[in-house]
Amino acid sequence: MKNEEVKQGIIFPFGQENVAYAEDFIGKSYLASLVNDPELNVGVSNVTFEPGCRNNWHQHHEGFQILLITGGEGWYQEFGQPARLLHPGDVVVVHNDVKHWHGATKDSWFSHLAITAGTPVWLEPVADEEYEKVEQGAE
């Protein structure tokens, strides 16, 4: 597997296995909360995905999400759009209610900072067939 160094935490802590959201992911992810402050309308966390791990399709309702890619290689896809291959230094803005998923490529660890506002709405998984299509560049 590529980019194993991501498991050491890229600048920010790797955190713990993300068991609270396990049912909203395929594969294992790891979460370190960096900012969780009731006075702010955003939270910040460091999210790491094992190879092949991705979250289910979801939306950020009455909010948004910003992804700042820090390690490895991953995917971001908005519903009905081609998937975008992500590397460190890339930035993704997810607007209010946009249906999307993100995760690692099949053979690489992946990490991003996530700046999140609003309420997540979890939808269906990214099925193996759907994910394979992205991996094969068929999207």
Added chain:
Amino acid sequence: MKNEEVKQGIIFPFGQENVAYAEDFIGKSYLASLVNDPELNVGVSNVTFEPGCRNNWHQHHEGFQILLITGGEGWYQEFGQPARLLHPGDVVVVHNDVKHWHGATKDSWFSHLAITAGTPVWLEPVADEEYEKVEQGAE
């Protein structure tokens, strides 16, 4: 000077010399805007300080700022409080209207991501004497 690698940009772009805000800083800083989206209530930028560079005392009015330290060594100080020495992986939350400054240590480059909401209110510079006190641990 220490941590010269910060000038290459730590994961995110180093950007350009921050001439627009030059009067609100002592020394040279560099700014790369990462997210500047009218649909969001926050912006994200990568800010780099040359050794000894610091911004003036300021506040974020009707907002906040989150600093995610990515490179080198720097200071954060809230008015009336001891300064906090910062290293990569450190996180600072600046609440609404809190008077503060941040910048590099005297002999190190320094970079952080800044997640900012609200309107900055720029106040007086951090005078050399004040900065030297922090450097000498007299604070």
